[in-house]
Amino acid sequence: MPAEIVDVQTSENFRAIQLQILDGLQRPAGQKNLPTMLLYDERGLRLYDDITTMAPEYYLFGAEEDILKNHAMDIVMAMHNTTGCIPGETVIELGAGSLRKTSHILRSLSHIVDIPSRVPLITYYALDLEKRELERTLNAIAISDIGSDLKGKVETKGMWGTYDDGLKYLKSTGLYAPTAIDRPSRLEASMRFDARDLSPSSTTSGSDSSGAHVFDVSPPSTPEEVQPPLHIMFLGSSLGNFNRKDGAAFLHSLPLRPGSGDTLLLGLDHANEKDLIEEAYNDPRNHTKRFIMNGLRGAGRALGNETLFLEDKWDYVNVCFLVVKF
Template sequence: MSTTTQLSQFATDTMEGLSRPQKVMLSKYFYDAKGDAIFQQIMAMPEYYLTRSEMEIFQTQKDAIFNQVCPKGLPFNLIELGAGDGSKTKVLLKHFLKMGIDFTYYPVDISQNILDELVAMLKNEIPELDVHPLNMDYFEALKHMEQFTGRKNVTMFLGSNIGNFQVERLDRFLKKLQGYFKPNDKLLLGVDLKKDPDIILEAYNDKPGITASFNMNLLVRMNNELGADFDLNQFKHYAMYEPVTGEARSYVVSLVDQVVRFSELDFEVNFEKGECIHTEISRKYSVKNLNHLSEKCGFVTSANFFDSKQYYVNTMWEVV
């Protein structure tokens, strides 16, 4: 690698994460075009109850959600963080339009590929919708919040996305977001609830191995984009759930002693047999945990919408 080469953020974060005593990769790097496609397969899996639960809430409680979002019928900005393919959000978007409200939709996602898919789907299914996609990281999106002035802002963070943050990072993020909130602004969070640990674990460790291929795709991405030589047969996916902290954790584990070389980066990593890379955290909450989180970050809960199995909640927050 020449010293003048500009390294991508992916390259920098990979070298930093794999040089730590406990190797780690940021879960935002799951989402290249292949990762996006595998995540869509995950959402369709019988084991991945999260998508069905949130979809049920939107389909059965969209009127109540609308009454929370827009009690006075005033125009608003609808900002969605980590929007993905919008397959559930479109239920709300269609309903809000049907109610005759003037709003602009700003889907934010780090994956340009999934934003392109989302915009194409919306053009086809809801051509009258005013959409402004933003291809950026959540924290970059926060900086844009200052520009969303003049109208009420409704921010959505669906699909249990907040569960992927480390605790301190989530606190910082929510407190910063709270700082931009005006009275009447709303935050709608999609949160996975603590439940039978076996049900949770299966969602991250399905027998057909779709989640395993999602996790292992990180290695494929490093091979393709950073010239790494990960041999997928020498690593395995491992998932566990810890019911006290509510953390479902995913790892990639090395099956042998080995060295992985990154030809594009002049970088190599040693793995001992059994050593792992921590790749994802998906935190589950109790309602009590959530109330504590909202209070700590300066919000109050204005409504909770549960699915019929009480597996999942869409919680609406505001400032007073």
């Protein structure tokens, strides 16, 4: 069965991106910019895949993949440290991409649900910008061996739109608040898996043995008020696509509810050597250059002429100005 894709796009997106392009190009020299969203059209996503599969210099992907491959279960346990698995819980991944890393989390999520049911206990939404890529990646998961692990346990769906669209949709539909159908019956609630029984420690600490951090916001007050938690995943150092101020504002805008067991799984690089970073974003076989240059086509297309910015009139330079060590 083809993957279900929820269209959450808002009509303002097209005009908004045009205005961002014009605003970014009118800035003084040295401050000009284009929205990073332009990088991720269908071709851009394939080019990004090329970076992650053919440019080992881009160490971030492999490093994060190793963490998820080796510690997905620890991470999933930390996500459920305070609540266990509650029927109706939602996992949403912002900018899901290829789902290669996600597949480890999905498999581990399936392992915390004991018994398959007609309505799977957990719903996972892959949010991204390109509908066809969402269909392709979700269908690939469904027909892989992970797909059979997920059956009756974790339902996978696409959410087509921007981060803002997806977050608006979550807030407006109350996707993560229980509906009459989703709300766990007392029997279901009593059957819920309690990760604390299996985890090595029963603290509410947000870090696990992988060193990954799952930000957690404490348990619900009474069992009767059990609300399915919302788990947000934001991997691949995508926060780096924001400047610091906007990145902080974006994290603040996430609809995580204190006292609900909601969590945020954030994948970020740490401070590294300047040369290593510069090579990661400018590999010798030019995979990254092709990916970045594709953004120029996107910018032209958004303004009505795909060849408005001729690639051969532009150069790709990648300089790491500042490495902050914590």
